[in-house]
Amino acid sequence: MAKESTPKPKDDLITYAENTWCPGCGDFGILTSFKNAVKKLEERGTSRDRIVITAGIGCHGKIHDYLNLSGFYSLHGRSMATAQGMKLANPELKVVAFCGDGDAFGEGLEHMLFASKRNADITVIVHDNGVYGLTTGQFTPTSERGYRGPSTPFGSIEDPINPLVLMLEAGATFVARGFPGNQAQLTDIFVQAVEHEGFSFVDVLQPCVSFNNTYKKYNAVTEALQAPAKDLDEALSISRRTEKLPIGVIYNIERPVFHRALFGDKVPVRDRPTRETRHEAIRKILKV
Amino acid sequence: MIHFTKEAKIMKETFTYLVGGKAGEGVKKAGQVAARLFADMGRSAIEMDDYMSLIKGGHNFSIVSTAVREITSHYLKADLVVALDQRSLDMHKEHVTEDGVIVFNSDAAEADEGKKVIGLPLTTEAKKYPEPALRLGLGGPSVLAAAIGLDKDRLKALIEKEYARGVEDNLAYGLAIYDLAREKVGTRFQVEAGQAKPMPIVTGNEAIALGAAAAGLDMFFAYPMTPVSSILHYLAAKSKALDIAVVHPENELAVMNMAVGAAAMGARVMVSSSGGGFALMQEALSLAGMTETPVLCILGSRPGPSTGVPTYTSQGDLRFALNQGHGEFPRIVASPGNMVEAFHLAGELLGLAWRFQTPAILLTEKHLAEGSMTVELDPSEVKPAEGLMHKKSKGAYKRYLDTKDGVSPLLFPPSKELIKWDSYEHDELGVTTEDPKIITKMNDKRRRKAEALVEHVKRLRTVNIFGEGRAKGPVIFTYGSTTMSVLEAVRFGELQPTIVQPVYLDPFPVWELSRFKDRKALVVEQSSTGVFASLLKEKAGIEATWTFRRYDGRPFEPAELAAELKGVL
Numbered sequence: 001m002a003k004e005s006t007p008k009p010k011d012d013l014i015t016y017a018e019n020t021w022c023p024g025c026g027d028f029g030i031l032t033s034f035k036n037a038v039k040k041l042e043e044r045g046t047s048r049d050r051i052v053i054t055a056g057i058g059c060h061g062k063i064h065d066y067l068n069l070s071g072f073y074s075l076h077g078r079s080m081a082t083a084q085g086m087k088l089a090n091p092e093l094k095v096v097a098f099c100g101d102g103d104a105f106g107e108g109l110e111h112m113l114f115a116s117k118r119n120a121d122i123t124v125i126v127h128d129n130g131v132y133g134l135t136t137g138q139f140t141p142t143s144e145r146g147y148r149g150p151s152t153p154f155g156s157i158e159d160p161i162n163p164l165v166l167m168l169e170a171g172a173t174f175v176a177r178g179f180p181g182n183q184a185q186l187t188d189i190f191v192q193a194v195e196h197e198g199f200s201f202v203d204v205l206q207p208c209v210s211f212n213n214t215y216k217k218y219n220a221v222t223e224a225l226q227a228p229a230k231d232l233d234e235a236l237s238i239s240r241r242t243e244k245l246p247i248g249v250i251y252n253i254e255r256p257v258f259h260r261a262l263f264g265d266k267v268p269v270r271d272r273p274t275r276e277t278r279h280e281a282i283r284k285i286l287k288v
Numbered sequence: 289m290i291h292f293t294k295e296a297k298i299m300k301e302t303f304t305y306l307v308g309g310k311a312g313e314g315v316k317k318a319g320q321v322a323a324r325l326f327a328d329m330g331r332s333a334i335e336m337d338d339y340m341s342l343i344k345g346g347h348n349f350s351i352v353s354t355a356v357r358e359i360t361s362h363y364l365k366a367d368l369v370v371a372l373d374q375r376s377l378d379m380h381k382e383h384v385t386e387d388g389v390i391v392f393n394s395d396a397a398e399a400d401e402g403k404k405v406i407g408l409p410l411t412t413e414a415k416k417y418p419e420p421a422l423r424l425g426l427g428g429p430s431v432l433a434a435a436i437g438l439d440k441d442r443l444k445a446l447i448e449k450e451y452a453r454g455v456e457d458n459l460a461y462g463l464a465i466y467d468l469a470r471e472k473v474g475t476r477f478q479v480e481a482g483q484a485k486p487m488p489i490v491t492g493n494e495a496i497a498l499g500a501a502a503a504g505l506d507m508f509f510a511y512p513m514t515p516v517s518s519i520l521h522y523l524a525a526k527s528k529a530l531d532i533a534v535v536h537p538e539n540e541l542a543v544m545n546m547a548v549g550a551a552a553m554g555a556r557v558m559v560s561s562s563g564g565g566f567a568l569m570q571e572a573l574s575l576a577g578m579t580e581t582p583v584l585c586i587l588g589s590r591p592g593p594s595t596g597v598p599t600y601t602s603q604g605d606l607r608f609a610l611n612q613g614h615g616e617f618p619r620i621v622a623s624p625g626n627m628v629e630a631f632h633l634a635g636e637l638l639g640l641a642w643r644f645q646t647p648a649i650l651l652t653e654k655h656l657a658e659g660s661m662t663v664e665l666d667p668s669e670v671k672p673a674e675g676l677m678h679k680k681s682k683g684a685y686k687r688y689l690d691t692k693d694g695v696s697p698l699l700f701p702p703s704k705e706l707i708k709w710d711s712y713e714h715d716e717l718g719v720t721t722e723d724p725k726i727i728t729k730m731n732d733k734r735r736r737k738a739e740a741l742v743e744h745v746k747r748l749r750t751v752n753i754f755g756e757g758r759a760k761g762p763v764i765f766t767y768g769s770t771t772m773s774v775l776e777a778v779r780f781g782e783l784q785p786t787i788v789q790p791v792y793l794d795p796f797p798v799w800e801l802s803r804f805k806d807r808k809a810l811v812v813e814q815s816s817t818g819v820f821a822s823l824l825k826e827k828a829g830i831e832a833t834w835t836f837r838r839y840d841g842r843p844f845e846p847a848e849l850a851a852e853l854k855g856v857l
Binding site: 015016017047049050052054057062064065068069070071072073074075078081082083084085086088089090092093108110111113114262263266268269272273275277278279281282283284285286287288 | 327328486487488490498501502504506507509526529530531533535537538539541542545546547548549550551552553554555557571572575579665667668672700701702703704705706707708709710711712714717718719720
């Protein structure tokens with residue numbers, strides 16, 4: 001009896017867009033882990049129509065086209081600002097910004113610092129591969145000293161920044177590091193980050209197979225962190241480790257979020273004053 | 289000592305008051321209160337503040353001109369000058385009308401006194417109370433009240449309302465100055481009460497904020513920059529009363545990108561800045577064009593290039609406004625000619641941004657933004673800003689559905705439908721594309737949208753024409769706040785030209801302007817190279833035979849402008 005061929009079930013979290021990432025790219029691991037996280041979030045009560053995404057420009061940004069989720073494909077370095085606007089307009093949405101390391105720590109560093117400072121209730125996932133892949137491999141803010149790329153043919157003469165320390169110092173209330181080599185853990189980090197109320201930052205060590213292949217290195221030096229730090233000092237000290245790179249949730253605290261401090265429980269796109277109420281307020285202001 | 293009796297009063301149809309002093313002495317407030325005083329008399333009033341880019345010291349002055357008829361510009365020659373320090377006295381002694389008077393602070397300045405120059409010990413009196421420097425400015429309205437014969441109770445009520453902080457000391461000081469001025473200056477001027485009921489006084493910035501609010505503004509994002517910072521201050525102060533979320537982020541890049549993100553989730557948003565800050569918003573303005581996101585942008589000009597002259601006025605950013613954002617997409621640019629028009633235009637532009645899902649720019653200048661005048665504003669005349677919404681019956685949602693007029697229906701999360709906005713060129717669903725056919729199709733869609741926008745704008749009031757009936761004479765073309773100066777100059781000089789003020793600059797209303805092609809064209813603008821004149825020529829084929837340009841940061845003065853116009857009309 002001929003075996004009936006069952007068509008592969010359609011992946012309802014993926015659009016028809018052709019995936020053009022290089023075979024073996026670390027971005028695939030991020031995509032898979034995020035899809036798994038969306039499914040888990042749904043099981044835990046966050047329906048997928050409430051999860052909206054945004055992305056910067058670069059290899060990472062293509063995730064916006066691939067994920068079958070609503071969102072706004074933003075500019076290089078600005079998706080963190082876009083995400084904050086989205087959240088402020090409708091705080092009932094869970095807003096996730098995908099960024100590259102050039103995006104987050106070069107072009108748009110100020111938005112990262114201020115989103116942390118004001119504890120904007122968004123999630124930022126940085127595809128941190130230490131290279132501008134889509135523009136052919138230049139050094140980025142997280143590239144190692146000595147990195148050779150088309151703009152640094154004799155090796156980078158700058159030290160890399162430490163994104164975790166930077167975000168902790170700026171006031172982020174959730175800081176984690178993940179590695180696509182450990183998808184189960186990365187999925188769990190994403191779930192926690194999205195559920196966290198406040199600014200959640202996930203630095204994903206992402207190998208770039210074409211320009212900065214770090215699979216071997218990260219497989220060797222990463223180690224799972226058992227529990228988040230008890231306080232900021234411990235979180236900073238964990239984040240500064242260089243021999244072994246801890247992966248997992250490093251810091252997770254509660255602090256009032258920006259939109260609630262600004263306008264309480266209001267949802268600006270829903271809780272509008274009526275036209276008459278607004279006009280009455282204007283007349284009152286103009287009253288002599 | 290000179291005394292004036294009631295018989296000596298000089299009748300004044302238009303009256304101008306100027307108060308000058310150091311920053312921190314309450315000069316601006318002394319102007320505002322004077323404007324309020326005239327408005328309470330049922331007169332129309334306009335105020336212009338000239339101030340330097342510093343916090344304390346320097347020289348600031350405030351001019352208020354008032355008339356029973358409508359008045360649209362201050363005059364530099366004042367009937368009453370109140371000089372709080374030597375610099376003000378030296379600078380403004382030549383700005384006194386023939387029958388006017390300059391009253392100076394004799395504790396801070398020296399001059400030969402006479403009928404036209406009178407000293408009062410403003411500082412000595414102020415020192416009787418704590419924080420004397422803060423009280424000095426109140427000397428202005430107090431002298432004014434005495435000079436126009438306002439009775440003491442009216443002044444008392446005004447001080448109680450306008451100088452409420454430390455009111456007891458303020459009353460004692462103000463009334464003491466009033467008595468001194470009564471004695472030395474006398475009731476010199478007769479300023480008639482007007483017929484109008486007291487009108488509110490608003491700045492251009494306040495009018496813009498309220499107009500957008502009337503149309504349904506939900507959120508406002510801005511980083512401070514003169515001359516539009518006061519939109520941010522005003523809306524922040526009124527955010528609870530108006531129920532508008534006001535956000536002051538880290539820079540203009542965040543401002544515009546946050547605004548675009550908020551609009552894509554369904555919020556009616558507005559941003560504001562001046563040249564330099566607006567330049568930082570350009571990239572995201574182009575983003576709004578590509579993603580078809582409605583954003584109302586306020587561009588308040590000051591003299592450039594670069595940091596330029598921050599607290600003064602200019603119309604040098606016209607081409608900058610018209611060319612905002614890289615790439616080809618529909619833009620809307622319009623500039624109001626006075627505070628009332630600013631109110632209506634802000635609401636109308638928010639509506640157009642939503643109707644056509646594209647950025648709209650309200651271009652204005654420091655002169656209008658920070659100037660203030662008596663106005664009548666009715667919010668119910670402002671239409672609500674509404675966009676075309678997706679209907680469930682129309683099937684699966686496509687953010688960039690290719691429609692006849694290029695306008696795709698809107699839908700906002702949360703929704704079971706997939707809603708994708710994209711800064712890359714995209715297909716109808718909002719997925720990135722490099723397909724030449726789709727690139728062409730989407731450019732055509734945006735172009736058709738621009739064409740539909742022009743047809744729509746044709747039904748709006750895009751041009752103001754004054755003196756239409758003067759069919760054969762010369763036409764003065766002007767726009768923006770310069771319109772106020774031209775109208776007042778024409779009244780002052782009793783001139784009879786036709787004045788044409790395009791309100792819309794993109795789309796440029798050539799359909800309205802073509803009938804003026806054969807008339808002698810004059811242009812008045814605040815630009816050194818004549819950008820408005822060049823736009824008129826380029827778009828409407830109208831070549832000015834004479835242009836009057838001012839580019840020293842100061843607004844036109846109606847008496848001077850009238851003299852210039854007389855020579856060519």
